[in-house]
Amino acid sequence: MRRIVTTHWVSLDGFISGPDDDMSFVGRTFDERMGEYQGQIIEGRDVLLLGRRTYDSFAGAWPQRAVADDTAPEERAYAQRLGAMRKVVVSSTLTDPEWEHTEVWPELTRERVDALKAEDGGDVLVYGSGRLVSALTDLGAVDEYQTLLQPVVLGGGTRQLGGVDGRTDLELVRAETFPSGVVLLVHRPEAPAAD
Template sequence: MRKVVLSMNVTLDGFMAGPNCELDWHFENWAPDMAASLCEQLSKADTIILGRVTYSAMARYWPGRATDMSFPREDLAFAEMMNSYKKIVFSKNMSTPVWNNSRFVKGNLRRVVLQLKRQEGKDIIIYGSGQLVASLIQLELIDEYLLWMHPVVLGKGKPLFRELQDKLNMKLVKLETFRSGVVVLYYENGGIVPAEVPELIAQPALKKDQ
């Protein structure tokens, strides 16, 4: 079965975006040595899952980058994959693709993702798409977490695990560091563990005064 892989930039205090969805903090730490790793990650997939907002932003950016010769070689390779891969977009409102090889889907999220995982092919990767990711985490449909940890603390913002109600176990399988101070943590999903309901301690009955 294919794996669903989340690749997400996060701060040291666990935010994936600022209070107003700001992302400037991770652009500040981007360095050329990170591009090769990003390309390697994407090359293991052939399908991208996106939410409406992230899809709209990427559809405006990536189509023109694959032929921009001012870009480094690794960035051009990444752009080519982004443009050619299948893109599955979860949206209730959008229906007209504005980016090559895109398909909009509605309906039961769990059923659609499980159908994708059962198909032949390489991994399925997710970028951004905070609300969609929150639902996938809760449904335990993400198999691997690639967390790009940036050396910055925001203090407030959009937390990655904001809707998680129970404990989520992780297994660290790889660690990658870069000159900018960014660290990529490769985790396998160890499963959600429901919180234990504390047992009520029986209180001894009060004796009536004799």
């Protein structure tokens, strides 16, 4: 059975992007260890589950990086791996995705998520996609949250888990500080208490 694993770059004040979807804060802390993390996070995963805005951002960049002459070898390998992965986009407006291996779900339903998780294969990876992760959290479908806590305060933007309807108790299973000051926090939902 597949697991759903999320990864977010998050400011100290809880935002995954700044005002106007600004992500420039990430470039300031992107170093060799962050590059290693990005390579490791896709190992053992063969499905990307993305919201529309994250999909558009990825589809607008990674296919080109996979073939551009000025792409570093590690970045090219990463871009090619993303291109080869199955991509599932939750969108009510996307009708003709151009990035290879992409399918569209017009809405997120428990039945679709359960069927995806029941398939054989590697884990499902969700990058960013704040509203999607909030909806998956409400469904109790997220098996692991990987948060890259950035040493910055943004003061506004898109919240990491804005709009979640209820409480989910989590267990910290790993923490690592990168040389750049980024702290990787890996949480999993706590097992329900025995009666």
